[in-house]
Amino acid sequence: MVQSMSDSLNSLKAYKLDAEQMEEQLDHYLDPVLSFRRSAAGPAGQMASLTTNEQQIGLHWVAVIAATNAEFAYQYAAHFSDAIRYLKHDIEALESWTLEAMSAFDERGLQLAFKVLNNAREFAENYFKKQQGIVLEDIQKLLTAFVCGLNGRSLKIEEAESSCTDTETIFLPKMMSNYSSKEDNFFYYKLLTVYQWAQNWFGSWRYDLSEKLNHYDDPVQALNLFHCLESIRLLYKIHYELPGFFRQAEPYLNDFKVLEKTQPWDSICARLAHKKSKVDDVFELLKQHYAQLLPIEFSFQGTLFPNKVQLIKERRLIEEKNLFREALLRMADEKKQAKPEFIEMKKTELVFDVSLIDDAEFSDGMTFELTLDGQMIVPPEDVQSLMSSIIQDIGEIPEEYLVAAGPGKYVTDNSNNSSKKTDDVWSGVYHEEGAYFYDEWDHVRQHYKKNWCVVREMHVTPVYDDFVQQTLSNNMGIVKSLRRNFEALKGEEKLLKRQVNGDDIDIDALVESYAELSMGMELNERVFTKMQRDDRNIAVMFMVDMSGSTKGWINQAERESLVLLCESLEMLGDRYAIYGFSGTTRKRCEIYHIKHIDEDYSDKVKARISGITAKDYTRMGFAIRHLSALLEEVEARTKLLITLSDGKPEDYDGLYRGEYGIEDTRQSLFEARQKGIHPYCITIDKEAGDYLPHMYGAANYVLIEDINKLPLKVSDIYRKLTT
Numbered sequence: 001m002v003q004s005m006s007d008s009l010n011s012l013k014a015y016k017l018d019a020e021q022m023e024e025q026l027d028h029y030l031d032p033v034l035s036f037r038r039s040a041a042g043p044a045g046q047m048a049s050l051t052t053n054e055q056q057i058g059l060h061w062v063a064v065i066a067a068t069n070a071e072f073a074y075q076y077a078a079h080f081s082d083a084i085r086y087l088k089h090d091i092e093a094l095e096s097w098t099l100e101a102m103s104a105f106d107e108r109g110l111q112l113a114f115k116v117l118n119n120a121r122e123f124a125e126n127y128f129k130k131q132q133g134i135v136l137e138d139i140q141k142l143l144t145a146f147v148c149g150l151n152g153r154s155l156k157i158e159e160a161e162s163s164c165t166d167t168e169t170i171f172l173p174k175m176m177s178n179y180s181s182k183e184d185n186f187f188y189y190k191l192l193t194v195y196q197w198a199q200n201w202f203g204s205w206r207y208d209l210s211e212k213l214n215h216y217d218d219p220v221q222a223l224n225l226f227h228c229l230e231s232i233r234l235l236y237k238i239h240y241e242l243p244g245f246f247r248q249a250e251p252y253l254n255d256f257k258v259l260e261k262t263q264p265w266d267s268i269c270a271r272l273a274h275k276k277s278k279v280d281d282v283f284e285l286l287k288q289h290y291a292q293l294l295p296i297e298f299s300f301q302g303t304l305f306p307n308k309v310q311l312i313k314e315r316r317l318i319e320e321k322n323l324f325r326e327a328l329l330r331m332a333d334e335k336k337q338a339k340p341e342f343i344e345m346k347k348t349e350l351v352f353d354v355s356l357i358d359d360a361e362f363s364d365g366m367t368f369e370l371t372l373d374g375q376m377i378v379p380p381e382d383v384q385s386l387m388s389s390i391i392q393d394i395g396e397i398p399e400e401y402l403v404a405a406g407p408g409k410y411v412t413d414n415s416n417n418s419s420k421k422t423d424d425v426w427s428g429v430y431h432e433e434g435a436y437f438y439d440e441w442d443h444v445r446q447h448y449k450k451n452w453c454v455v456r457e458m459h460v461t462p463v464y465d466d467f468v469q470q471t472l473s474n475n476m477g478i479v480k481s482l483r484r485n486f487e488a489l490k491g492e493e494k495l496l497k498r499q500v501n502g503d504d505i506d507i508d509a510l511v512e513s514y515a516e517l518s519m520g521m522e523l524n525e526r527v528f529t530k531m532q533r534d535d536r537n538i539a540v541m542f543m544v545d546m547s548g549s550t551k552g553w554i555n556q557a558e559r560e561s562l563v564l565l566c567e568s569l570e571m572l573g574d575r576y577a578i579y580g581f582s583g584t585t586r587k588r589c590e591i592y593h594i595k596h597i598d599e600d601y602s603d604k605v606k607a608r609i610s611g612i613t614a615k616d617y618t619r620m621g622f623a624i625r626h627l628s629a630l631l632e633e634v635e636a637r638t639k640l641l642i643t644l645s646d647g648k649p650e651d652y653d654g655l656y657r658g659e660y661g662i663e664d665t666r667q668s669l670f671e672a673r674q675k676g677i678h679p680y681c682i683t684i685d686k687e688a689g690d691y692l693p694h695m696y697g698a699a700n701y702v703l704i705e706d707i708n709k710l711p712l713k714v715s716d717i718y719r720k721l722t723t
Helices: 005-011 019-034 043-047 052-066 070-086 091-108 110-118 120-130 136-148 182-201 209-213 219-241 243-252 254-260 265-272 279-289 306-338 340-346 381-394 467-474 476-490 507-518 553-572 603-610 621-632 659-674 692-696 707-721
Strands: 156-159 169-172 352-356 368-372 375-377 436-442 447-459 493-499 528-533 538-545 575-583 589-595 638-645 678-683 701-703
Touching: 019 043, 019 052, 019 070, 043 070, 052 070, 052 091, 070 091, 070 110, 070 120, 091 110, 091 120, 091 447, 110 120, 136 156, 136 169, 136 182, 169 182, 182 219, 182 243, 209 219, 209 306, 219 243, 219 254, 219 265, 219 279, 243 254, 254 265, 265 279, 306 368, 306 381, 368 381, 436 621, 436 659, 447 621, 467 476, 467 553, 467 603, 476 553, 476 707, 493 507, 538 553, 538 621, 553 575, 553 603, 553 707, 575 621, 589 603, 589 621, 621 638, 621 659, 638 707, 659 678, 659 692, 678 692, 678 707, 692 701
Parallel strands: 156 169, 447 589, 538 575, 538 638, 638 678, 678 701
Antiparallel strands: 352 368, 368 375, 436 447, 493 528, 575 589
């Protein structure tokens, strides 16, 4: 096992090594690859010129890398001295370069790792830019939440060479270092985001731009001038729609402010500044000025990709038309069921109509009313979003959209891979399409391996047998006892003392108040008691080990435990979810949906519990991270993540067994606690005392030695955890 960095440095002699001594140290780690590469100008000779501290750091990382691949470690040693010089002897910068090379090796192997090592100078330039700059990855979630708070369809944030949008995703540069402070660079990212959002919301893509511009002599020149004019219009739209944001953005828009005062742009700006200006106004101005004006490129405007947008838009329009017509069919059916006599009188199909309201302060065709046979109706929220998206794309709801779909006529295909079954996703390269990616903690490096685990939510095949009923029959006495205990919890009341008013006198408080009064102090009014029901606000996630080792009696006991637990929780009313986990290697990490947090305890859920079967291995870190992310989204005062497991973390690849897997699991539990989630483990592994206290803490796990007692104990433990 490779030592930690501090242990490794302490084990080295604290004096500067000459070339011969350095050769001896490198020999210890790199003997397989050094035997035919010895030279005075080799890594040992170069590293001999470094400071004592730099030598020790270099040898530490050589040792860490050599534990994975000796050739990689040799190349690292060979580039180390140059990298130190390029990175200005900055140890933090050196560590970042090292970790990037190691991540490259993890992802693509030696070739990509060597590329990082060879590009140390380029890495150094980018690194020092980042000191005042911001990396998109660090603020991606913030920007996604920010743009979701704006109008229109939800937009994702992803990385690209320059800023642009395809109307479903906003693409932004990987890093922003245009300004000298992180605050300025962060705001500039927000400006780029708002501008790309404005293209979607204010109708920049309402027409096929390629088709509209192809009749010009130079379509590229026409596109550039259109982009310039449209950018001006959108800035005014942002000014009216988001005045506070625009005031903050003004220092970043100097080129635009100069243009407003320059002829002939001043008259163009005056026209586009109108609150109700549309993209049609831009096309008119383009036609008038195409031959005379050269386009101005604003720093924030990014790039337009009309062909890419049109492909996505056409696909979306087909999908949304079908979805909208299906929604109208549902609403018509609901109307018929609510007022059947209405249909008897009419003897005709119900007629839908949409009217756009044009008296809004900034009308861009976004406000609408939906009527059914002349009566205004309020469509469900998802239908409102659908209508808004359609209007964003084409400026209206066409008549052909307003005909409810015939029964069974439309099947909306939201995926190009609809023919692929969920259980077949691991074949070929499809396993990464639509998957979740999670980091994994490497305790040797003391850093995360980025996007290391490929995670998919899978289905448990429901088994409609008598397992649940048989379990309840076999444990009838236990079920009755659990129901009584949990019913008592549900109606539990607490006595609150020292209240201003209440049902009874608080004798202790009254005596103290009388004593204080006799001493000349004011009478304390808090001398009452009252009973108050303790409202439970709990959400719990059960994480069930479905590894191969649970096959047989353990699997039986797990399923029985879940049945008894569900019966108890249904009585109590706590929100709960159940997921299984298993997998084989980091590329195939599986989460099995059994019950969502807000899903009813239905016959289908019971059938899924019955269908739980033993799968593969027990890689735990990814499961804790995924379920913590789901639980984090739930609004609850108390959040529990309870694991049912039969053993320690391990996987098919030998790396995850032992200390590596235990440390990754421990780190994932630490991350969960940072999110306000309380983890707890129920295990039947008799060796649990060797590793669970380190992972969960001494008070956050319990060992059940008799597997037959697991079903009763699980419900009992839950009761104790939540009271």
